[in-house]
Amino acid sequence: MADPASLYLHVPYCVAKCPYCDFNSIAGRDGEFSAYVDALLTEVRRLPRGPYRTLFLGGGTPTILPAPLLARLLAGVRDHIRLADDYEWTCEANPGTVDADRFAALADHGVNRLSLGIQSTHDHHLKFLGRVHDARQAEAAVARAVATFPRVSADLIMGLPNQTDAELAADLALYRRHGLRHASVYHLTYEPGTEFHARRQKGELTDIDPKTSRQRFERLWAELDALGLHLYETSNFAVPGQESRHNLAYWRRQDYHAAGAGAVSTVAGVRRTRLKHSGQYIAAITRGEAAIASDENLTSRDLLAETWMLGLRLVEGVRIADLGADDPARWRPRAEALITAGMLEEADGHLRLTRDGRPVQDEATIYLMPG
Ligand SMILES: C[S@@+](CC[C@H](N)C(=O)[O-])C[C@H]1O[C@@H](n2cnc3c(N)ncnc32)[C@H](O)[C@@H]1O
Ligand code: SF4
Structure with a gap:
């Protein structure tokens, strides 16, 4: 197998926990940010130096870190690793946490792709989803991202209770308005352990009918096609050549390194999962340990x-x-x-x-x- 050339870095913090989300993300631990960045960099310094062709700074919400801390994290990563000439470095961001200083810190240190969690362009749906931003902020974040980064993607969620065809069509217009060349449109899933899952168990929330869902996906597929954004994975669309190279490496089952709380790497048939709890992760790394929750030898x-x-x-x-x-x-x-x-x-x-x-x-x- 070729040398692993992908690296995933995890920042588990969010402004608020969205009621549908089962990612390793947590709100209200802002006092830990600096120690977490130190621990993450300690783990990064244990990794091979590369060169890496794809990097993905995901979360959580990495852009929750204040600009100087974000700059320290990125500079520390750059000090240790080498980037391939045609590297792609994506950062995930939430429209409630982006400003000029953070974007400048990302771009100045080599991030060249931004993936924004928009979810909806309708305030009532954003409120239902527990998002910390409104539609106006989402719009401004996309505009600022397009002005800063060569490649920008936006996430939307379909299959929301009471979401209409017209609303979804209006959501898709976001890609046209900003000339985006990558789209991720996820179907809402009710993940065990989330607030939405519990509400569904109680009968407060219901799945949309699968036939409606399929028809809506067909329409969405055609509408994005017409914008030149072609389906290349179950939920992802891109102008040819603008696909997420990091995610493609993952879907093509190439090896990838990782660092951070709960982060998963797969190298030479070993899948390693790090401690999920940010406090335990920081403590273990600081003690000089590897912060491993599990190592699995893949058969x-x-x-x-x-x-x-x-x-x-x-x-x-x-x-x-x-x-x-x-x-x-x-x-x-x-x-x-x-x-x-x-x-x-x-x-x-x-x-x-x-x-x-x-x-x-x-x-x-x-x-x-x-x-
Ligand atoms: C880590 S988040 C992206 C960055 C940032 N944390 C945010 O939410 O804006 C990854 C994406 O997964 C999607 N997602 C998370 N949980 C989901 C669920 N239960 N159903 C559908 N999409 C989900 C959302 O579209 C979200 O933008
Ligand atoms: S902001 Fe993103 S990672 Fe954080 S809880 Fe919401 S969907 Fe999950």
């Missing part, structure tokens, strides 16, 4: 299952050469059955879902994966 079967699962998310599909360890006598007849049914196609050494196969992605994946 060849695990790796194959992931190759199928992640590859079928991609419009380009699964690279047949990556299935080397899977016996074609096992998967080939199944693949042929799906090809005959018009759900799957084989081209350019890949197996990919067709447009008709996309709505049954989960079922097709389970059918093809080793049992």
